[in-house]
Amino acid sequence: DYVNGAHQDLRALLSFKAYNPNATALASWVGPNPCSGTWFGVRCYRGRVAGVFLDGASLSGAVAPLLGLGRIRALAVRNNSLSGTLPPLDNSTASPWLRHLLLSHNKLSGSLRISLGALLTLRAEHNGFRGGLEALRVPMLRSFNVSGNKLAGEIPGDLSRFPSSAFSDNLALCGQPLPKCAHAYDALGSDSSSNATINTVVAQSPNASVSSVSSSNGGFGKISMTALMATSIGNAVLITVSLAISVAMFVYVRRKLRSAKDAPDAALCFEEEEKRDDRCHKTSGGLVCFDGGDELRLESLLKASAEVLGKGVSGSTYKAVLEDGIVVAVKRLSALQFPASRSKAFDRHMRVVGRLRHRHVVSLRAYCNSNGERLLVYDFLPNGSLQSLLQATGGGARNLDWAARKSILFGAAQGLNYIHTFPARPALVHANVKPSNILVDERGGACVSECGLMRYATNIQQAIAPQPQAARTRCPPELFLPDQATSGGWHGYAAPELASGAAARATQESDVYSFGMVLLEVVTGHKAADGGEGSDETMGMVRIAMLCTAEAPEERPTMAQVLAMMSEFM
Numbered sequence: 001d002y003v004n005g006a007h008q009d010l011r012a013l014l015s016f017k018a019y020n021p022n023a024t025a026l027a028s029w030v031g032p033n034p035c036s037g038t039w040f041g042v043r044c045y046r047g048r049v050a051g052v053f054l055d056g057a058s059l060s061g062a063v064a065p066l067l068g069l070g071r072i073r074a075l076a077v078r079n080n081s082l083s084g085t086l087p088p089l090d091n092s093t094a095s096p097w098l099r100h101l102l103l104s105h106n107k108l109s110g111s112l113r114i115s116l117g118a119l120l121t122l123r124a125e126h127n128g129f130r131g132g133l134e135a136l137r138v139p140m141l142r143s144f145n146v147s148g149n150k151l152a153g154e155i156p157g158d159l160s161r162f163p164s165s166a167f168s169d170n171l172a173l174c175g176q177p178l179p180k181c182a183h184a185y186d187a188l189g190s191d192s193s194s195n196a197t198i199n200t201v202v203a204q205s206p207n208a209s210v211s212s213v214s215s216s217n218g219g220f221g222k223i224s225m226t227a228l229m230a231t232s233i234g235n236a237v238l239i240t241v242s243l244a245i246s247v248a249m250f251v252y253v254r255r256k257l258r259s260a261k262d263a264p265d266a267a268l269c270f271e272e273e274e275k276r277d278d279r280c281h282k283t284s285g286g287l288v289c290f291d292g293g294d295e296l297r298l299e300s301l302l303k304a305s306a307e308v309l310g311k312g313v314s315g316s317t318y319k320a321v322l323e324d325g326i327v328v329a330v331k332r333l334s335a336l337q338f339p340a341s342r343s344k345a346f347d348r349h350m351r352v353v354g355r356l357r358h359r360h361v362v363s364l365r366a367y368c369n370s371n372g373e374r375l376l377v378y379d380f381l382p383n384g385s386l387q388s389l390l391q392a393t394g395g396g397a398r399n400l401d402w403a404a405r406k407s408i409l410f411g412a413a414q415g416l417n418y419i420h421t422f423p424a425r426p427a428l429v430h431a432n433v434k435p436s437n438i439l440v441d442e443r444g445g446a447c448v449s450e451c452g453l454m455r456y457a458t459n460i461q462q463a464i465a466p467q468p469q470a471a472r473t474r475c476p477p478e479l480f481l482p483d484q485a486t487s488g489g490w491h492g493y494a495a496p497e498l499a500s501g502a503a504a505r506a507t508q509e510s511d512v513y514s515f516g517m518v519l520l521e522v523v524t525g526h527k528a529a530d531g532g533e534g535s536d537e538t539m540g541m542v543r544i545a546m547l548c549t550a551e552a553p554e555e556r557p558t559m560a561q562v563l564a565m566m567s568e569f570m
């Protein structure tokens with residue numbers, strides 16, 4: 001492990017640290033041995049660095065030094081501000097053991113040139129990667145996402161097995177699973193032989209023209225009536241048979257898709273070495289993990305050091321720092337509000353929520369539902385919530401500048417609109433829109449948290465009324481600390497039909513109402529001293545809020561309409 005007296009991985013780690021000399025997360029990176037057990041986020045195997053886990057650690061600079069670690073198997077640096085390009089990665093430039101590369105939500109740029117036979121996870125979403133995907137040679141990939149970049153061109157065949165969400169929000173990617181590419185060939189004569197060169201590959205519009213089939217009526221008169229009838233009957237039989245086959249295929253494919261959706265997505269589990277096990281999906285006592293929660297284990301969650309973030313009607317939330325340095329927010333649901341009797345519906349809902357991935361929605365990484373204990377594991381957002389921001393600035397939103405408030409509101413509206421339009425049946429409802437559920441990410445953007453939880457609560461009125469002290473319940477002692485004072489409830493944000501009891505369940509319309517109330521609170525707290533434009537915008541926002549808070553649910557705009565109206569001020 002040592003060459004000339006120095007640990008072989010020291011140089012790479014210190015080069016990375018050099019970009020972030022003052023980062024709190026790297027303060028423990030001192031001394032000659034990164035495998036001493038004291039280096040935050042560094043995991044070793046047989047004396048060499050095998051994992052670096054620095055998600056959400058406010059880091060900047062290049063990621064390249066970490067990719068130079070000769071034995072690294074897992075690198076997770078999501079939600080930072082890392083920049084620069086990704087060096088070409090192959091067996092001669094990178095660790096041949098590299099299995100998991102999680103780079104999402106950074107500012108990385110350049111092209112993706114990765115040729116690693118062992119790579120299982122590649123998460124590069126929400127960066128600035130450009131170019132095409134043709135230089136990705138990663139046959140073993142099981143978890144993949146490059147959405148939210150600036151990529152263009154045709155999706156290579158072996159990547160087309162991933163869902164369209166893995167490619168969405170790019171410059172111009174096309175081909176399976178996205179719409180077909182339109183190939184523009186060199187128009188040198190009419191020869192379409194193999195010599196024709198492809199100039200560009202562009203995404204084809206889904207409305208691409210359908211060529212019409214015209215029948216020639218030449219010689220019609222010569223065909224006898226019998227022949228004509230025979231042909232017609234033959235055609236009718238053919239059409240019926242093909243229709244029957246199509247319907248059967250449709251039903252078959254739909255069933256397959258449904259069962260695939262309902263089944264736990266084993267491909268998203270984080271595998272250590274080649275061992276295929278199902279730790280993420282143990283049905284009792286284990287965690288069900290989703291995209292990006294692959295490395296979570298219930299045992300390490302229970303051993304984690306925890307700090308109470310707050311307590312609401314639905315339960316208590318903790319910041320947990322796991323052994324390997326990963327920081328997560330764990331919500332422990334109140335056993336009173338979420339009784340075991342609704343367990344199946346709750347599981348179904350969580351599996352949908354675990355698929356929500358949007359820059360303005362807090363990602364649920366895993367959950368546990370066993371023996372009456374329900375834990376939800378979310379990304380930890382270090383900058384608190386809109387509620388804490390409003391309180392910290394004193395006097396409501398007065399000291400929070402207009403641009404910051406607009407950006408938080410617009411982000412929250414985008415997150416809610418994504419939730420409302422997510423393809424799920426029944427359609428998703430947030431059901432608890434309020435400032436403490438609008439968190440702020442490290443870039444000051446808004447992230448909507450806790451989608452749909454309160455729909456599975458026993459008594460939504462408890463959420464609306466000022467809250468009772470939640471009961472103490474059994475919980476793993478290592479993680480959960482004594483009760484603290486509960487934070488503010490949903491009263492004030494709940495739609496009148498819910499508050500009066502006229503409606504039993506939250507709806508998308510009641511979400512819009514709650515969003516309108518948040519909008520009003522944030523906008524009206526602003527000192528309108530910044531002159532004309534600011535106060536015009538304030539008035540515009542107030543008008544939107546008034547529409548959202550219409551008494552009759554059917555008169556409220558949809559979140560898509562709210563977004564469209566708000567975008568005029570952005």
Ligand SMILES: Nc1ncnc2c1ncn2[C@@H]1O[C@H](COP(=O)(O)OP(=O)(O)OP(=O)(O)O)[C@@H](O)[C@H]1O
Nearest residue numbers: 309310312313314316317329379380381385436487
């Ligand atoms: N993922 C997270 N990252 C950082 N802070 C969080 C996270 N989730 C929740 N919090 C914070 O933890 C505190 C408690 O949240 P919690 O959701 O338990 O209560 P609440 O939002 O006040 O009420 P409710 O139970 O109705 O949702 C809040 O201040 C919230 O902003």
